[in-house]
Amino acid sequence: MKKYDVLYKLINSALDGDTAATFELILHFEPLINKHSKINGEFDQECKDYIIDNLLKQIKNFRKIWNFC
Numbered sequence: 195m196k197k198y199d200v201l202y203k204l205i206n207s208a209l210d211g212d213t214a215a216t217f218e219l220i221l222h223f224e225p226l227i228n229k230h231s232k233i234n235g236e237f238d239q240e241c242k243d244y245i246i247d248n249l250l251k252q253i254k255n256f257r258k259i260w261n262f263c
């Protein structure tokens with residue numbers, strides 16, 4: 195199974211309300227989230243929380259877009 199197939203299934207499960215799949219998505223993207231959670235070159239937990247919060251909101255909004263495809 196390809197990496198993208200696993201990601202596709204995780205996204206679909208998260209869109210269906212699967213909390214575990216949503217958590218797995220966050221874990222999958224955590225290195226990228228951590229990379230962009232810096233202010234003045236230093237890690238900032240509040241920034242990371244903000245990114246994760248927005249990711250969760252966008253997963254919910256993605257359902258609206260996904261249904262059109």
